[in-house]
Amino acid sequence: MHAQIVLFDGFDPLDVVAPYEVLIAGSxxxxxxxxxxxxxxxxxxxxxxxxTGSRPLQLEATNYLxxxxxxxxxxxxxLGPVDADPDEVATIPVLLARFGDTEAGxxxxxxxxxxxVTVATVCGGSLALAMAGLLDGRHANTHHLGTQVLEATGAIPVDARVVDDGDLVTAGGVTSGLDLALHLLDRSYGPRIALAxxxxxxxxxxxxxxxxxGALPQAV
Incomplete structure (x- = not known):
């Protein structure tokens, strides 16, 4: 089995390193x-x-997606500024929108x-897919600041740290990459491996x- 973590210009380092470390340990x-x-x-x-400062991290992609x-x-x-002139600064929405305009789309x-293949995302990764028109009608989550954008692109936002929609698994803010990777290990190899x-x-x-x-919750 393979786990490919996709790097693109402007990626959030913690979104990459957290699941990478967990999945390597699981392996x-x-x-x-x-x-x-x-x-x-x-x-x-x-x-x-x-x-968000002057110290960007570079990581090496060793293969093609x-x-x-x-x-x-x-x-x-x-990772980047949220409130800035997008014509002058590569804000997070600009970086995520660019993803779909590259060969990655x-x-x-x-x-x-x-x-x-099961596609998984951390934080704004779901927004990158949604803005590329890939999540229409799919249940998904993202960072709480991007929920309205997720909904506007046709996805169905779910307020849960990890959302498992079958062949699409999405997670919320940056540290949720740990939870996402542990869930993927649990899915593929069972709870003993995830607990280890x-x-x-x-x-x-x-x-x-x-x-x-499961049952739908009733109004209380």
């Missing part, structure tokens, strides 16, 4: 069955992350259509994972 606990790699739509390259590899494709959000469309990684990192998942099943 170790299952004897290396899970192959985790950093990829980009343009192939191997150094990718400059976003920043392959929308046919069985497993997970994980899209992070972006059609590749992610293929990934979402592939029966052996939780113990390893001295971290416990937060909240109830939303899935589209």
């Amino acid at each position: 170790d606990f299952v004897g290396g069955d899970l192959e985790v790699e950093l990829v980009s739509a343009e192939g191997p390259r150094l990718v400059r992350g976003g920043c 392959d929308p046919t590899k069985p497993g997970y494709v994980i899209v992070p959000g972006a 059609p590749l992610m469309r293929r990934a979402l259509a592939h029966p052996d 990684v939780e113990a390893y990192f001295a971290f416990e998942r937060r909240g109830t994972v939303w899935t589209n099943r």
Whole structure:
């Protein structure tokens, strides 16, 4: 099984590193069955992350994003200013909108259509897909500041830390990347592996994972 974490210019480093560390640990606990790699739509390259100050982090994509590899494709959000002139500064909405205008857009469309691929997102990663027209009618979550944008693009916002909509799994703000990755390990390898990684990192998942099943709550 593969887990491809997609790098793009302006990515949020924590959205990448948190699930990467959790999934690498999970791979170790299952004897290396899970192959985790950093990829980009343009192939191997150094990718400059976003920043709110003067110290951007660069990470190396070691392979091309392959929308046919069985497993997970994980899209992070972006990091940068929120309130600024988008004609002068690469704000978070600008960075996320650019994602769909690159080669990543059609590749992610293929990934979402592939029966052996589950697409996952952290924070604004769901907005990047939504603004590319890829989440119409899908249940999803994002950072709370982007909920209205998510809804405006045709997605169905769900107020849960992790939202599991089958072949689409989305998570809220940046630290939820830890919870997302633990849920993916639980889905693929079971709770023993997820608990082993939780113990390893001295971290416990937060909240109830939303899935589209069960009784609907009644008004009280």
